[in-house]
Amino acid sequence: MSEKTEPDVKNSANGSAKPTSPNADLKSEFAAFLDYAPAPESSEDAEIKQRYHHFINGTFTEPVKQRYFKSINPATEEVLSEFAEGTSEDVDAAVKAARRAYDKVWSKLSGKERGKYIFRIARMIQERSKELAIVESMDGGKPIRESRDVDVPLAAAYFFYYAGWADKLKYAFPGKTPESIGVCGQIIPWNFPLLMLSWKIAPALAAGNTVVLKPAETTPLTALKFAEICRDAGLPDGVVNIVTGAGQTGAAIVDHPDVNKIAFTGSTEVGKIIQKSLAGTAKKYTLELGGKGPNIVYEDAPLDQAVEGVINAIFFNQGHVCCAGSRLFVQEGIADELIEKLKARMESLIVGDPLDKNTDIGAINSKMQFEKIEKYIQIGKNEGAEFYQTTCDLPKNGYFCRPTLFTGVSQSNRVVQEEIFGPVLTIQTFRTPQEAIEKANNTPYGLASGVWTDKGSKIFETGKAVRSGVMWSNTYNKFDPTSPFGGYKESGIGREGGLHGLYPYVNLEH
Amino acid sequence: MSTTVYDYNETIPIDTVGVIERVGRLNSRSIKKESKLAGLKLALSMIDHTTLEGKDSKGKVEQLCSKAKMPYALIPDLPSVAAVCVYPSMIAIAKKALQGSSVKVASVATSFPSGMSNLSIKLNETKYAVEQGADEIDMVISRGEFLKGNYSYVYDEIASVKEACGDAHLKVILETGELETLGNVRKASDLAMHAGADFIKTSTGKVSPAATQPVTLVMLEAIRDFHTKTGTMIGMKPAGGIRKAKEALQYLVIVKETLGSGWLTPNYFRFGASSLTNDILLQIVKQETGVYQSLNYFSND
Numbered sequence: 001m002s003e004k005t006e007p008d009v010k011n012s013a014n015g016s017a018k019p020t021s022p023n024a025d026l027k028s029e030f031a032a033f034l035d036y037a038p039a040p041e042s043s044e045d046a047e048i049k050q051r052y053h054h055f056i057n058g059t060f061t062e063p064v065k066q067r068y069f070k071s072i073n074p075a076t077e078e079v080l081s082e083f084a085e086g087t088s089e090d091v092d093a094a095v096k097a098a099r100r101a102y103d104k105v106w107s108k109l110s111g112k113e114r115g116k117y118i119f120r121i122a123r124m125i126q127e128r129s130k131e132l133a134i135v136e137s138m139d140g141g142k143p144i145r146e147s148r149d150v151d152v153p154l155a156a157a158y159f160f161y162y163a164g165w166a167d168k169l170k171y172a173f174p175g176k177t178p179e180s181i182g183v184c185g186q187i188i189p190w191n192f193p194l195l196m197l198s199w200k201i202a203p204a205l206a207a208g209n210t211v212v213l214k215p216a217e218t219t220p221l222t223a224l225k226f227a228e229i230c231r232d233a234g235l236p237d238g239v240v241n242i243v244t245g246a247g248q249t250g251a252a253i254v255d256h257p258d259v260n261k262i263a264f265t266g267s268t269e270v271g272k273i274i275q276k277s278l279a280g281t282a283k284k285y286t287l288e289l290g291g292k293g294p295n296i297v298y299e300d301a302p303l304d305q306a307v308e309g310v311i312n313a314i315f316f317n318q319g320h321v322c323c324a325g326s327r328l329f330v331q332e333g334i335a336d337e338l339i340e341k342l343k344a345r346m347e348s349l350i351v352g353d354p355l356d357k358n359t360d361i362g363a364i365n366s367k368m369q370f371e372k373i374e375k376y377i378q379i380g381k382n383e384g385a386e387f388y389q390t391t392c393d394l395p396k397n398g399y400f401c402r403p404t405l406f407t408g409v410s411q412s413n414r415v416v417q418e419e420i421f422g423p424v425l426t427i428q429t430f431r432t433p434q435e436a437i438e439k440a441n442n443t444p445y446g447l448a449s450g451v452w453t454d455k456g457s458k459i460f461e462t463g464k465a466v467r468s469g470v471m472w473s474n475t476y477n478k479f480d481p482t483s484p485f486g487g488y489k490e491s492g493i494g495r496e497g498g499l500h501g502l503y504p505y506v507n508l509e510h
Numbered sequence: 511m512s513t514t515v516y517d518y519n520e521t522i523p524i525d526t527v528g529v530i531e532r533v534g535r536l537n538s539r540s541i542k543k544e545s546k547l548a549g550l551k552l553a554l555s556m557i558d559h560t561t562l563e564g565k566d567s568k569g570k571v572e573q574l575c576s577k578a579k580m581p582y583a584l585i586p587d588l589p590s591v592a593a594v595c596v597y598p599s600m601i602a603i604a605k606k607a608l609q610g611s612s613v614k615v616a617s618v619a620t621s622f623p624s625g626m627s628n629l630s631i632k633l634n635e636t637k638y639a640v641e642q643g644a645d646e647i648d649m650v651i652s653r654g655e656f657l658k659g660n661y662s663y664v665y666d667e668i669a670s671v672k673e674a675c676g677d678a679h680l681k682v683i684l685e686t687g688e689l690e691t692l693g694n695v696r697k698a699s700d701l702a703m704h705a706g707a708d709f710i711k712t713s714t715g716k717v718s719p720a721a722t723q724p725v726t727l728v729m730l731e732a733i734r735d736f737h738t739k740t741g742t743m744i745g746m747k748p749a750g751g752i753r754k755a756k757e758a759l760q761y762l763v764i765v766k767e768t769l770g771s772g773w774l775t776p777n778y779f780r781f782g783a784s785s786l787t788n789d790i791l792l793q794i795v796k797q798e799t800g801v802y803q804s805l806n807y808f809s810n811d
Binding site (some may be wrong): 029030031032033034035036037038039059145149300301302303304305306308309340348357358454475 | 522524525527528529531532538539540541542543544545546547548549551552555589605731738762766767772774
């Protein structure tokens with residue numbers, strides 16, 4: 001039966017087979033297997049209201065100035081919902097609620113009781129995981145595979161982990177008396193909305209603080225869903241307050257005189273502004289900023305797994321990852337083979353509907369970010385780098401970007417120096433470990449890095465020499481609540497996660 | 511046949527954790543509706559319907575062949591399976607039973623399953639199987655020699671059996687359950703392909719674990735690299751332990767995304783299995799009618 005038919009393109013199940021595609025030679029009777037049939041998660045399983053208000057003092061509260069932003073689904077460019085624009089009046093109301101809750105309730109509860117609430121929140125995140133994953137993908141554009149398998153389970157895990165610390169704080173800081181610090185202002189980014197919320201809120205609550213949190217203006221919905229969870233969990237009013245809005249709302253939180261601590265995750269540019277406005281105040285702060293992670297592949301690396309790791313390092317979450325391995329360094333002897341394998345593997349990445357379970361790369365988070373990535377791709381081309389993109393089809397609407405490589409780039413290129421925050425990888429070669437380390441460190445950033453080799457000693461030598469908060473060896477983008485995360489240099493100040501993640505939320509002086 | 515001695519130092523390192531993670535990600539592909547049906551039929555057409563038991567008889571083999579030709583009479587346009595796989599003494603019976611059909615006869619040889627005999631006996635057995643009419647020979651490698659580092663012995667043995675095969679296709683069984691590490695699997699795959707294998711195959715089915723997806727992925731990557739370097743397409747056959755249609759679809763996804771659709775044909779990919787056929791049929795009937803049929807309606811042979 002193998003000789004019988006020529007590929008019949010017209011008859012392919014969804015009409016999308018291309019004669020030029022690598023699959024075109026397959027017999028038509030099985031062709032439907034080649035382009036996986038759509039397997040979308042149903043958006044009906046998630047309720048999204050037409051309009052959301054701030055969550056202040058345990059209730060959803062209309063903004064004082066009655067102004068609303070629109071939240072766009074970046075995969076369709078359609079409006080998903082409206083959410084309140086927070087002004088300084090709203091922020092003030094939220095901080096007052098948080099202060100009241102701190103003074104009257106939360107700081108007086110025992111660690112064991114606090115832990116009960118946090119455990120309950122963690123369980124409710126698990127119970128509503130499907131809904132949260134769908135909303136996260138619709139609001140932010142990330143593939144459901146990632147929101148379902150990474151974002152939401154990890155968010156729950158961070159709450160579980162810090163819930164466990166709530167009644168054990170004196171063991172976390174032996175010989176000291178940890179005290180809560182008060183009201184924490186927290187500003188989170190759009191790349192991992194719910195996960196970043198959990199990194200911030202879980203340790204704050206465990207240590208006995210109350211919270212005013214502002215999600216990013218392109219992705220407020222899961223934070224508001226989380227507000228519903230806090231309400232349903234019976235968390236005392238005012239312990240968690242969510243104020244939505246853009247940069248000005250964030251500034252109002254940072255500048256509020258009754259906030260004791262600021263935690264910010266976002267761009268280095270905004271981080272510097274925050275640091276300036278905090279100078280001279282008594283507020284504690286942690287900043288989790290940008291990165292331009294070097295991913296170093298030595299010639300004795302497990303090559304196929306390294307290719308997979310490079311893919312995970314840069315194309316995870318459309319490259320919207322502060323710790324993304326966006327600078328690939330390959331030892332010259334294996335560079336050609338690795339790049340060839342990388343291109344072949346990239347060709348199998350499916351770019352499209354974030355709600356489809358087979359999608360590998362979803363939508364770019366916003367129009368603004370999409371234009372920024374396009375701008376950098378143009379810069380790379382103008383700088384003379386060799387440009388490569390995969391050939392996959394893109395949906396007609398929405399902000400989508402094909403996986404992109406720049407080879408033949410050098411340290412002096414802007415695409416190598418500046419954070420693009422998109423699915424764009426630069427590839428440089430090196431000859432000796434010394435050279436790789438020197439180039440890896442030649443950046444204002446120092447958040448994360450990767451090393452690939454079959455030799456353990458090389459891993460440790462490289463790990464010692466590269467200045468970054470995290471180094472993954474023979475893997476990339478692995479997160480765990482027990483592991484601290486944070487940056488050197490302009491990638492940030494302070495650590496989140498693990499025992500270290502409790503420090504910013506306690507006073508040890510007394 | 512290449513006369514250059516293969517340098518096993520060329521074999522690239524394998525990171526087991528990474529391989530398992532990659533398999534996990536491939537398993538998360540969601541195969542639905544028309545893709546699922548097409549995949550199930552494709553899997554059916556790739557089965558080496560197998561019986562390798564000391565108690566095999568004429569009657570058993572004839573029944574197996576009947577099922578191989580027409581897996582499910584109620585849906586007559588289903589593809590037949592790729593081959594029937596038997597011991598050498600059963601080749602003639604299978605050959606006769608399959609006359610006029612497209613189903614091939616595969617035979618194990620070379621002192622299957624252990625391979626613990628000398629080369630001339632193995633070559634004689636291979637020649638006997640070919641004379642009996644086997645289209646495909648499934649040989650085993652000498653795992654003991656491989657594990658003690660005597661790679662050239664294993665290489666030469668495969669090359670000699672290949673020569674004895676003549677026009678018959680050679681599948682080389684690595685018995686990965688005895689090689690134990692994925693690094694060994696990769697090395698044995700490279701070695702077998704350079705020595706002349708047309709197919710590389712995971713297991714005899716007599717050793718546990720038999721085929722696993724991580725092992726299969728490593729072998730497929732070896733096949734891909736061999737193709738990149740030489741332009742020659744080598745086939746792949748996971749065998750033993752694959753019982754469910756869902757697993758079969760997972761294997762097909764791994765093949766598609768590692769090697770591309772060029773390998774998604776019985777010419778280059780086979781399942782060595784016996785009970786897989788019925789589960790695939792069950793699922794095909796489910797896809798076509800919307801309801802699960804009772805297992806009593808599928809023949810056991």
